[in-house]
Amino acid sequence: MRIVYANLGYARDIDGSFTKHVKRVHHHIFTPRDVQLRGLHFLKQTLRELQPDLSCFLEIDQGSLTNGFFDQFPLLCEAHHQTVRIDGKYSADKQFRRLSISRGKSSAFLATGQLPYTARYLQHGKKRLVYDIDLPGVRVLLAHCSLLGKVRERQLHQLADWASERDTPTIVIGDFNMFRGPRELAPLLKDGRFTYLNEALGPTFRLGPWRASLDPCLVSSDLASRCRVEIVDMPFSDHQMLMLDIGEPHELQTSLAKPDLARAG
Helix, strand or coil: CEEEEEEEEEHHHCCHHHHHHHHHHHHCCCCCEEEEHHHHHHHHHHHHHHHCCCCEEEEEEECCCHHCCCCCCHHHCCCCCEEEEEEECCCCCCCCCCCCCCCCCCEEEEEECCCCCEEEECCCCCEEEEEEEEEECCCEEEECCCCHHHHHHHHHHHHHHCCCCCCCCCCEECCCCCCCHHHHHHHHHHCCEEECCCCCCCCCCCCCEECCCCCCCCEEEHHHHEEEEECCCCCCEEEEEEEEEEHHHHHCCCCCCCCCCCCCC
């Protein structure tokens, strides 16, 4: 079983380098469609090569003021995807007007099988959406946490409560914006149930010369020996992709791939 996680950065073609941030700062205000299509086609081809059973996306746009109201999601959907879902990442009961910059900003996932799932919303913060997805024998929680430390702490405590609801093999993954490092994961790690699987792989996010691991993949102890995670390069976003393979220990390679994050520019 294979899971791919990607924060698209709304396909603005900004890889996190200062050069791209300066030259393409206008993409934060308006991103031309051809720019978005380049990134989306790259991602689609990568997914075809990786052949994941579940693909999880953050910072994908359903159509907003800043991208010309272009819905990015249908381009990634293919005939073999039996479960497709996209939702606004903000509160479920808040409706944004067409000209709001928040409208269209979403999370999404694609699956090759018919999967039960729930779109849940955290009690605190602006970014609240958490997908609760049931793969065969494995539960996946996909989250995008707040940029504000105090809010993020409350969100992670609630996420830990949700993760403990069921005694089943569980994966918690997403963009947690852990600017203070792995210690922010204490609510999820303190009881020893979860392992921070990609901690040793290095950074997943870039802002100029600064690198950080903001995208943790946490797996429950009953999965740890069956999992292998890799970082996959995504040059049109400031976040790298994660690929997680789940199998029996003898089926997994022992090496962990770590592409060079020092991208040109």
